[in-house]
Amino acid sequence: MSQNLETFVKHVCRENGNDAGRMMDICRAVQAEFRCVSPEAMTLIAQECNCDRSQVEGVVSFYHFFSTKKQGEVVIWLCDDVIDEMKGSADVAEALKQELGVDFGQTTTDGKFTLGWTPCMGLPDQAPAAMINEELVTNLTGDKIREMVRELRAGASVKDLVKVPGDGMNADPRLNTMVSNNIRVKGPVIFADIENAVGLKAALAKTPEEVIEEVKTSGLRGRGGAGFSTGLKWMFTRGAEGEQKYIMCNADEGEPGTFKDRIILTECADMVFEGMTIAGYAIGSTEGVLYLRGEYAYMKEYLDSVLEERRDAGLLGKNVAGKEGFDYDIRVQLGAGAYVCGEESALISSCEGTRGDVKTRPPYPAQKGYKGKPTSVNNVETFASVNRIFVNSGQWFSATGSCGSSGTKLLSVSGDCKRPGIYEVPFGMKLIDFLKMCGGEDAIAVQVGGPSGELVNPDAFGRSIEYDDLATGGSMMVFGPGRDVLKVASKFLEFFVEESCGYCTPCRAGNVFIKERLDRIIDGKGDKDDIAYLEQLCNTVKVTSRCGLGQTSPNPVTSTLKNFRGEYESRIQENPDRMELSFDINAELTEAAAITGRMSEHF
Amino acid sequence: MEQNLEAITFTIDGVEVQGMPGQTILEAAEEAGIYVPRLCQLKGITPHGSCRVCTVKVGGSWTCAACTQPIYEGMEVDNSSEEIQTLRKDLVEMLFTEGNHYCMFCDKSGNCELQAMAYRMGIMAPKYPYIYPEAELDASHPDLFIDRNRCILCARCVNTAQEQDGKSVFDFAGRGPHKKIIVNGEKLSDTQLAAADKAADACPVGAILPKKGAYAKPVGARDYDDAPIGSDIEAKVCK
Numbered sequence A: 001m002s003q004n005l006e007t008f009v010k011h012v013c014r015e016n017g018n019d020a021g022r023m024m025d026i027c028r029a030v031q032a033e034f035r036c037v038s039p040e041a042m043t044l045i046a047q048e049c050n051c052d053r054s055q056v057e058g059v060v061s062f063y064h065f066f067s068t069k070k071q072g073e074v075v076i077w078l079c080d081d082v083i084d085e086m087k088g089s090a091d092v093a094e095a096l097k098q099e100l101g102v103d104f105g106q107t108t109t110d111g112k113f114t115l116g117w118t119p120c121m122g123l124p125d126q127a128p129a130a131m132i133n134e135e136l137v138t139n140l141t142g143d144k145i146r147e148m149v150r151e152l153r154a155g156a157s158v159k160d161l162v163k164v165p166g167d168g169m170n171a172d173p174r175l176n177t178m179v180s181n182n183i184r185v186k187g188p189v190i191f192a193d194i195e196n197a198v199g200l201k202a203a204l205a206k207t208p209e210e211v212i213e214e215v216k217t218s219g220l221r222g223r224g225g226a227g228f229s230t231g232l233k234w235m236f237t238r239g240a241e242g243e244q245k246y247i248m249c250n251a252d253e254g255e256p257g258t259f260k261d262r263i264i265l266t267e268c269a270d271m272v273f274e275g276m277t278i279a280g281y282a283i284g285s286t287e288g289v290l291y292l293r294g295e296y297a298y299m300k301e302y303l304d305s306v307l308e309e310r311r312d313a314g315l316l317g318k319n320v321a322g323k324e325g326f327d328y329d330i331r332v333q334l335g336a337g338a339y340v341c342g343e344e345s346a347l348i349s350s351c352e353g354t355r356g357d358v359k360t361r362p363p364y365p366a367q368k369g370y371k372g373k374p375t376s377v378n379n380v381e382t383f384a385s386v387n388r389i390f391v392n393s394g395q396w397f398s399a400t401g402s403c404g405s406s407g408t409k410l411l412s413v414s415g416d417c418k419r420p421g422i423y424e425v426p427f428g429m430k431l432i433d434f435l436k437m438c439g440g441e442d443a444i445a446v447q448v449g450g451p452s453g454e455l456v457n458p459d460a461f462g463r464s465i466e467y468d469d470l471a472t473g474g475s476m477m478v479f480g481p482g483r484d485v486l487k488v489a490s491k492f493l494e495f496f497v498e499e500s501c502g503y504c505t506p507c508r509a510g511n512v513f514i515k516e517r518l519d520r521i522i523d524g525k526g527d528k529d530d531i532a533y534l535e536q537l538c539n540t541v542k543v544t545s546r547c548g549l550g551q552t553s554p555n556p557v558t559s560t561l562k563n564f565r566g567e568y569e570s571r572i573q574e575n576p577d578r579m580e581l582s583f584d585i586n587a588e589l590t591e592a593a594a595i596t597g598r599m600s601e602h603f
Numbered sequence B: 001m002e003q004n005l006e007a008i009t010f011t012i013d014g015v016e017v018q019g020m021p022g023q024t025i026l027e028a029a030e031e032a033g034i035y036v037p038r039l040c041q042l043k044g045i046t047p048h049g050s051c052r053v054c055t056v057k058v059g060g061s062w063t064c065a066a067c068t069q070p071i072y073e074g075m076e077v078d079n080s081s082e083e084i085q086t087l088r089k090d091l092v093e094m095l096f097t098e099g100n101h102y103c104m105f106c107d108k109s110g111n112c113e114l115q116a117m118a119y120r121m122g123i124m125a126p127k128y129p130y131i132y133p134e135a136e137l138d139a140s141h142p143d144l145f146i147d148r149n150r151c152i153l154c155a156r157c158v159n160t161a162q163e164q165d166g167k168s169v170f171d172f173a174g175r176g177p178h179k180k181i182i183v184n185g186e187k188l189s190d191t192q193l194a195a196a197d198k199a200a201d202a203c204p205v206g207a208i209l210p211k212k213g214a215y216a217k218p219v220g221a222r223d224y225d226d227a228p229i230g231s232d233i234e235a236k237v238c239k
């Protein structure tokens, strides 16, 4: 076994150029082969890559899908998301526990199955969902998962679980997945017909400066959430000092409720790669990296084959599309389960083979990014939009959408609505019109922009979906009558606690305290002072955190305090005696009695 | 300090201060005899920016860590308003309750920067609940031990070992509330850490301590017995 391990690690490290920068790929390979990255494997990897063992341990312990303890041959990660919960993931969990005879976090004694929870995998429109090794399974029920487990136990491979593939390219043999696109409304930017290389050639006919000008004219703003001007970002990166520069495509798509990048990559991969190539030309780069979240590993082979086709067609490689002197190529980098790696500097850390820690700013990635070189990180949808801009024009693009938010936006909709899925709508659409479109007009609340966004009440349904009003990176979760918004908020806080990188105090510790107090209120043990306590605590976390994760993690609480304050007040008891309501004296005495082995005479 | 054409002029709490390009707010303030509270920052080491205790407000609108934010001309820094003090107090309280800090029998008591910071800020008892995390102690090394119960994840040991001792000794594992300090090897004695290393003396709290000579400084002669933390900086007469 040990001999095997040594041979394998040596082989994998050599394949990755004995480069510690490729730690993600190395750890992924070792994990897949041995179902863990054991302490022994860490020592070997460090030796082979000539790096610190603690770097390897740091990486292995950071990502959700790596483990130091041996996992089962089949690992079932059930999606632990608020929408999955609404759609019955508890039944699926119960069926799994019964069928396997183990709890979550455990492995069956025969070493065959491991059971685990994982946050939103980008499938809330077909929830409950799970990831079985690298295969995504959707629309689960207790019976369905039982049947799958039986099949796997009888020797079926995970691919055999796909009986009916999903729509569109999902049925392509390179994907062959049961995942569905559920595209409900097509718009003119992303889902309109497009021909390969047309946009690229139009861009290459211009100078890089003109390309940047055109993007500025389009008014395109980043689709990943922050909404920064894409043209400006490219201008800064182009202007930054450095021979080598990099383009990174952010396909981490970790914000719960967001799944639009999955559909773009499935249906419009060429658009994305073409946008990245245009970006490379604009900033003066020869290399692009697409960072794909670990949950989307099933797409890797497909995306690699699209890249290969583009190389064959001369659209990547030396003298791209016949443009003398413009050499450019792209590779796909897989993540391994970490929401924070969607933050651009953490994404870069991850690509560099270290923990997915957020970097200190300044310097910004545009000045000092991947491998210390100027880097532009943009979202999948941003790159796809760039491609359209060069097929049509910047002028054309700026004419759609609203003032300040040009173009269209892909919205990923899930929850209590009749037609969950993907909608490409022009910016500026009123929330109420959108709810009618997706069949969610009964909503009592909508989470706009995912947990880091805002939970709005019906008073806000007249507001419009655009950067300067209701901003969203694409996540729209609809909650119908009877849903408990405080429980939703608690679930989101749980997500942030687990996904915090742990670097800075307020986010690492503060979120734990926010959740504790919120849960206390939900349990009916809240005190009047708890609202003020939460308000101050949320503010501290928001303004002192080091990155966007901590700066937005209190939002589920601050937005419910603002938009659903009655939900808090109605659960808080009058407490004239100033008793500590969460203190249960009988429970404490029972515990004390158990420790001391005797009961108090007075109780 | 020699006046230089390139000097940057800015204000801290309305007082005009001069600094050099590339300096952080914390560095420039310190040279001017103004103390910005800090825990993870250690002079001469790359700032880590993790404790956030040095949080300041700039231009009345945005907050940042003074230890990592470079100064610029005309910057208006708020280092002492009630708002800023509240934020800092909250952070220090969080550090106490997320770990296991039993000051009454800690060898570092009186010399501990976390404890001294709490005294300086007038914290009597933290308002957050204690988490009581389980943490490991590593006493495998002949001269030093590491007690993770008291670690505030400041990285001062990590970076001091790297930058001043030229060794890889410490690093971090895990994330979120599970983040912890680890050593480059399976245990501390596997590392190259030596008692005389700068890293052995870099810890602001009692997480890395020598095995011999506990409670060496008597009460009354400890670092913060006479004056609050930061007094040395404030006592400096500058320019």
Ligand SMILES: Cc1cc2nc3c(=O)[nH]c(=O)nc-3n(C[C@H](O)[C@H](O)[C@H](O)COP(=O)(O)O)c2cc1C
Binding pocket: A221, A222, A223, A224, A225, A226, A227, A228, A230, A250, A251, A252, A253, A254, A255, A339, A340, A341, A342, A343, A344, A345, A377, A378, A379, A380, A382, A547, A548, A549
């Ligand atoms: C915690 C966190 C997670 C993020 N996740 C993503 C993500 O999954 N995809 C994305 O494009 N941007 C994400 N972002 C935003 C990125 O940091 C960055 O702004 C974006 O990729 C830039 O691309 P754009 O300008 O095209 O929007 C995240 C930010 C934070 C703070």
Ligand code: SF4
Binding pocket: A340, A358, A499, A500, A501, A502, A503, A504, A505, A507, A508, A545, A546, A547, A548, A549, A550, A551
């Ligand atoms: S806010 Fe701090 S702890 Fe949270 S993810 Fe960002 S850097 Fe990490």
Ligand code: SF4
Binding pocket: B150, B151, B152, B153, B154, B155, B156, B157, B158, B170, B181, B202, B203, B204, B205, B207, B208
């Ligand atoms: S051991 Fe000490 S110096 Fe090292 S990170 Fe922890 S608190 Fe900081």
Ligand code: FES
Binding pocket: B037, B038, B039, B040, B041, B048, B049, B050, B051, B052, B053, B054, B055, B065, B066, B067, B068
């Ligand atoms: S001293 Fe600045 S963040 Fe710790």
